[in-house]
Amino acid sequence: MLRPALIAVFLSSAAISTPFLTPAIAQSYSFSTVKVEGNQTIEPATIISYAGIGRGETVSAARLNDAYQGIVNSGLFESVELVPQGSTLLIRVVEYPMVNIVNFEGNSRLKDEELAEIAKSKGRFVYSPSQAEEDAANIAEAYRLRGRIAATVEPRIIRRDGNRVDLVFEITEGKVAEIERLSFVGNRAFSDRRLRQVLETKQAGLLRQIIQSDTFVAERLELDKQLLRDFYLARGYADVQVLDATSDVARERDAFFVTITIREGQQFRIGEVSTVSEIEGLDAAEFAAVQRIRKGEVWSPALIDNNIARMENLALRKGLNFVRVDPRITRDERGGVLDVEFAIVRGERIFVERIDIEGNTTTLDQVVRRQFRTVEGDPLNAREIRQSAERIRALGYFADASVNAEPGSTPDQVVVNVDVEEQPTGSLTFGASYGVSTGVGFNVGLSEQNFLGRGQAVGLSLTSGTDSAEGSFSFVEPAFLGRDVALKFAVSYRESDNENSSTYDSRIARISPALEFPLGELSRLEVRYSYQDSKISNVPATSSQILRLEDAQGAVTTSAIGYTYSYDSRISGLNPKGGVLLRFGQDFAGLGGDSKYVMTTALALAETKVRQEEVTLRAIFEGGMINSLGGTNSRITERFFGNGKIRGFEPGGIGPRELGAGATAEALGGNMFAVARFEADFPVGLPEEYGITGGLFFDVGSVWSLDNVNGGLAGADIVDDSMNLRSSIGFSIFWETPVGPLRLNFAKPLVKETYDVEQTFDLTVSTKF
Known part of the structure; x- marks a missing residue:
């Protein structure tokens, strides 16, 4: 029999050389007693169960080694020793200490509470070195995902009485590893600037301390590669390949240099388009009639899929199941066209x-x-x-x-x-705003896009400005009665005190339920009902006679039904360079209430991108008209003012006013307005990561027409409500900031009336139609 000391050495080693292995394997043991020494908190029976050796069982040396590994792998013991002593097996253990408390030192970017959720080591649990190392790696990974690749985490223990330790993670956070340069190789059709706009990853810029997308996250590069590929495919580059995305770290490990290699290939357009049927009795011409694809169009997967969907939907409407449309593409490399044949075939019965x-x-x-x-x-x-x-x-x-x-x-x-x-779908926002004409304002907003998990949108907003206060509540059920019908409900209340330099107060309360549903792939229709209670008050005796008459009417209620038709080709993605937006709506007031009129509004927008898609050209035409009915007159709370429609003028700065009153007269609004705006947005040469671009604009239009032009007084009219054109020209600066897209307008009126009020500079939040 081997000496006990030699067996102990054998069992405590993970790898034994061959000279010791041969005699050890030849030996077998049988123990009538198993003793445990050194344990303080763990029961002997538990330790024996980890060993898995029963009394009287004949075991080999290899089996003893398995028993040793079983106890070690429990993760409860700092050291383990198995010593055969005749018919007794002695198991000596030294238990890992108990964790007294887990602390984090050196962290400021991540709070203790966040780190405690990451670390699995907890107080009053047995200390495990492997678990502590895993926790340190997970904490370092959390910092890496926040762009701090130089962060280091070291687990340390401080021994206490009673076999207890304090576990301390010493953290060196390091600097944020920003993307100092993001460049491309192989791109000819589009500039680096344009391609950077496609990516989720951004270069470090002016607001690098706030913007998180400029920190390096390796996983984000895979998404960026797919975004680039989709960008090129949508523009006809059928053979595009995003070959590689490499990242080099700076010596200080605080910056990355990312390079993406692209093989563009050539751009293809649609060539000949044909439709064939391989199903007996099925007329291919009927399916070809529903296609919306033209020869000469830029090829894109979305264009092909859209037409296939139309034909397959036709098959479903005709009750034809298991019908599939296969696009068969024939390439003409020299001509740069792809001939498309839509084949109607029988699909699998699945x-x-x-x-x-x-x-x-x-x-x-x-x-x-x-x-x-x-x-x-x-x-x-x-x-x-x-x-x-x-x-x-x-x-x-x-x-x-x-x-x-x-x-x-x-x-x-x-x-x-x-x-x-x-992912979170709600937000609570607090903010401040500033407008040249409105002054300083404060707002708080609460919104939830997935209320109670039902897919409903709920919004609450409270705004207080220098001369006004407003509150609103909105609710949207996108699938009313389980259909593709949106149920909307909105309530708003607004009070103003001499707003926009007016000399009167106003109050408007409004409630409006609506239903919206699709009419086609790109068109929708909204039908609504609205009830409004409005009042103007405190009109000075020196103010407009027309306003004093409206003040004398007191509160006026309006009950109206209406609709809005909209068509937006930009949502299809078939033309990634632009599209058109059309809106036409009418409201019919007179179903009860005091007001009786028909209000009509219309808008047409067209935009396109030129010069490698870096310049956006846009034309907007907008107009509105109020036709009063039943001998009633429109009120100032219903008329159009053209605010923001023609830049270069203050809100209420154009339109009908009392003659002879000059610029101090009240803006009365008009029953009609029409404007045309022409814009161009383009880069200004600054690094795009700053988020600053420029624009030029030309606006022309007018606000005109009143029902009451003499204030109820006999004699000549006291108001000029003629269609007097105004126009302005100017430039804009757009700045994408974390608080929202800001727009600075610098305008110069070209044509105006003597009583118009100019405003050559304006700062607003940029909006999109």
């Missing part, structure tokens, strides 16, 4: 067995399920499944969403698995 949704801890299943046009038992349409996935991602409720089809219980069935990851 059904959707069920749709499983996972990961939605807050959002109800029905919110996700209603994004599918397919239900259980329907024929499988792979294109529809992909589009459903896009609709789920577009909700904005999830940080990530994947939709996959897997084999079902039978060969002709599939299970659609939806895996989502929730």
Whole structure:
């Protein structure tokens, strides 16, 4: 028999050389007694169970080694020793100490509470060196995701009485590793500046202490590569390849230099388009009629998919299941065109067995399920499944969403698995605003886009300015009665005190429910009802006779029904360089209330990008008209003022006023307005990471027409309500800031009336139609 000391040395080693191994394997043992020494808090029976050796069991030396490893792998002991003593096996252990408290030192960017959630080592648990090292690595990873790749974390222990230790993570946070330069290789059709606008990753700029997207996150580069590929494909570059995205770190480890290599290939356009049917009795011409694709258009996957969807939808309307449309592409490299043949073929007979949704801890299943046009038992349409996935991602409720089809219980069935990851959808904002004409204002807003997980949007806003106060509440149910119909409800209340240099006070309370539903792929219709209570008061005796008459009327109620039709080709993505927006709406007042009129408004917008898509050209035409009915007159709370429509003039600075009163007369508004605005947005030469661009504009239009032009007095009219054109020219500075997109307008009126009030500078929050 080997000496006990030699066996102890053997069992405490993870790797034994061959001369010691051979005699050890040949030896076997049988123990009638197992003793445990050194344990303080862990029961002997627990330790023996880790060893897995029973009394009287014949074991080999290799089996003893397994017992040793079993006790070590429990993670409870600092040292373990197995010593055979005749028929007794002695197990000596030294327990790891108990963690008294876990502390973090040196951290300022991440709070103790955040780090405590990352670390799995906890107070009153057994200390584990491997767990402490894993916690240190996880904390360092958390800093890396925040751009601090130089952060180091060292776990230290401070021994206390009673076999206890304090676990301290010593943290050196380091500097944020910003992206100092983001460049491209191989791009000819688009500049570096334009391609940087596509990426989620940004270069470090003027607001580098606030903007988080300029910190280096390696995982974000994969998303950026896909975004670049989609950008080129949408513009006809069918062979584009994003070959590589490399990152080099500066010597100080506080900056990265990212280079993305692209192989663009050539741009293709649509060549000949044809449709064939490989299903007997199916007329290809009928399917070709629903296509919206023209020869000479820039090729894009979205254009092809959109037309395939139209034809497959036609097949479904005709009751034809398992019909698939395959695009067959013929390339003409020399001519730079792709001939497209849409082949109508018979698809496989596969059904959707069920749709499983996972990961939605807050959002109800029905919110996700209603994004599918397919239900259980329907024929499988792979294109529809992909589009459903896009609709789920577009909700904005999830940080990530994947939709996959897997084999079902039978060969002709599939299970659609939806895996989502929730993200916060609510916000509480506090802010301040400033306008040249409105002064300083403060606001607080509360919004939730996925209220109670039902997909409903709720918003509450309170705003207080120098001369006004306003509150509003809104609610939107996007799938009313389970249909693609949005139910909207809005309530607002506004009071103003001599706002925009006026000499009177006003109060407007409004409530408006509405329904909105699609009429086509790009068009929608909203129908609504509105009830409004408005009043102007405290009109001075020296003010306009027309305003004094409206003041004498007291509060006026308006009950109206209306609609708005909108068409927006920009949402389809078929023309990534621009599109058109059309809106036309009417409100009919007179269903009760005091006011009786028909109000009509219209807007047309067209925009396109030129010069490698760095310059945006835009034309906007807008107008409105109020036709008073039943012998009533329009009121100042209903008329148009053209505020912000023609830059270079103050709010209320143009339109009908009393003759002879000069610039001090009250703006009365008009029953009609029409404006045309022409704009160009372009880079100004500054690094794009600063978020500063420029623009030029030319505005022309007018506000005119009143029902009452003499204030009820006999004699000549006291108001000029003629259509007097105004125009202005100027330039803008756009600044993308963390608090919102700011717009600084510098305007010079070209044509104006003597009583108009100019405003050559304006600072506003930039808005988009």
